[in-house]
Amino acid sequence: MKAISYRSYGGPEVLEYGERPDPKVGPDSVLVKVKAAAVNPVDWKAQAGYLEPALDAVFPVIPGWDMAGVVVRPGADAPEFAEGDEVIGYVREDVLSRGTFAEYVAAPVRTLARKPKNLTFEQAAGLPLAGLTAYQALVKALRVWEGETVLIHAASGGVGGMAVQIARHFGARVIGTASERNHDYLRALGAQPVTYGEGLAERVRALAPQGVDAVLDLAGGEALMASPALLAHGGRLASIADPAVLGLGGRYVFVRPDASDLTALTDLAESGALTVEVAKVFPLARTAEAQRLNAEGHTRGKIIVTMD
Secondary structure, eight states: OEEEEBSSSOSGGGOEEEEOOOOOOOTTEEEEEEEEEEEOHHHHHHHTTTTTTTSEEEEEEEOOOEEEEEEEEEOTTOTTOOTTOEEEEEOOOSEEEEOSSBSEEEEEGGGEEEOOTTSOHHHHHTSHHHHHHHHIIIIIISOOOTTOEEEEETTTSHHHHHHHHHHHHTTOEEEEEEOGGGHHHHHHHTOEEEEOSTTHHHHHHHHOTTOEEEEEESSOTHHHHHSGGGEEEEEEEEESSOGGGGGGTOEEOOOOOOHHHHHHHHHHHHHTSOOOOEEEEEEGGGHHHHHHHHHHOOOOSEEEEEOO
16 A cells, blocks of 8 residues: 655654555454545654654554545454445554554544544544544533633634634633634634733733633643633633643643544534634645644644545
């Protein structure tokens, strides 16, 4: 099969496009023909070696954890799916080895759900990691309820845009930090935008004088440090970007594969409550370009790689 891989840690320059062996399919996995895969910051961070203390790498590594595709063959003990099923997956295993930037991936059933019928493969590929991150942070870590006010830092990014939509679906009021050029985008999603930088706390307090019920930090640094003072009594704080949140009494969230959570996202997408914005699409052979664009951090929406 054609795939992208790397033989040592490094930047986009270590990526190679070429033939790799077809994956073997374990009993509780299914072989999926990948139609599209999304580029995420964790891809190039793992590739640079930042996750080496937590995850072993079996070189050459095929990067990528997000994908949308079609089941080719279920494993011997994978009755959840059949040949021809359209699926999405956050295909993260316990080592860096068999990723989704390839024509085929052997995906454990715990990482999969059916693809939303109303999304293209490109849109669907951008849903799993970002959507699960937002869902698990809001629903499981912060336990956001109807009528609460939620502050989301970096609300216009890939995770942020989905977090705004999910919080709004559950009936929360959302205040989102973003650069001014993305304020109209946040308004369209139902959030009240505020600008980054000096005076952020005052701008948030002007919208929520009694404080906010929950803060979801997707930026880290100064935004995170300013957050505890913006919480109402009993307010909750979580971050996906900065473990320093633990010292502030909050939760640090690292997304995990969960088929039921992924199915909930499929349901939200099919109901029209959750959309996926695609910023740019690249062919598999140009994955290095897609990765460079993602690392710049200025793109709104998902960067997608297609296999066809």
